[in-house]
Amino acid sequence: MEKVADLASDIGEYIRQQRSSAKISLRQLSKLAGVSNPYLSQIERGVRKPSAEILQQIAKGLRISAEALYVQAGILDLPTGGPVGDSIRADAELTERQKQVLLDVYESFRRENAAARPATRTSATPTPTTQTTTEDSTEEPV
Numbered sequence: 001m002e003k004v005a006d007l008a009s010d011i012g013e014y015i016r017q018q019r020s021s022a023k024i025s026l027r028q029l030s031k032l033a034g035v036s037n038p039y040l041s042q043i044e045r046g047v048r049k050p051s052a053e054i055l056q057q058i059a060k061g062l063r064i065s066a067e068a069l070y071v072q073a074g075i076l077d078l079p080t081g082g083p084v085g086d087s088i089r090a091d092a093e094l095t096e097r098q099k100q101v102l103l104d105v106y107e108s109f110r111r112e113n114a115a116a117r118p119a120t121r122t123s124a125t126p127t128p129t130t131q132t133t134t135e136d137s138t139e140e141p142v
Contacts, residue, residue, distance in 0.1 A: 011055075011073040012046040018062050018096060019044075032061030049073070064096035 019029050026044070030037040034057050042048040043058075050058070052066075052075055059066040070076040088094070088102050 010046075011050070011069065012044040014072045015040075015058060015062070015069070016044045018064060021095060022062055024062070029058070029061050033057040034061075062096070065100040068096045068100065 019026070024032070026040060027037055029035075030040045033040070033054075035043075035054060039048065040058075043050050043054075050073070052070065052073075055069040055073055055075070056066040059069045067076060084106060085103055088099050088106070091099065094102070
């Protein structure tokens with residue numbers, strides 16, 4: 001039960017930090033998210049643990065990804081994305097929205113390159129190999 005309280009406190013603190021960095025008052029966020037002011041206050045203080053639906057509404061109000069809130073709330077595991085994704089997520093200088101945009105662009109490039117890779121392999125020029133000629137037994141690149 002203590003772990004649930006910790007998660008509620010963590011998500012509440014995270015929402016408070018995001019709200020503060022966005023310079024939105026509690027009252028403004030409650031209106032944007034369609035959540036009552038007292039309920040949002042309870043979430044921020046760690047008294048209540050919001051549902052995924054409420055987190056999605058709060059994410060819309062904060063203009064951040066719902067996934068970021070789901071991860072903070074323990075609903076989703078931190079997505080894997082290698083060192084680039086980890087670095088973007090860890091950068092304290094970026095807002096959640098900026099992080100999500102960078103991750104989306106990065107992933108779109110990766111998907112594009114992965115889709116082009118099979119075609120590139122078949123049409124790519126072969127790498128030079130070494131061939132022995134029978135006339136003078138010297139090796140020449142082909």
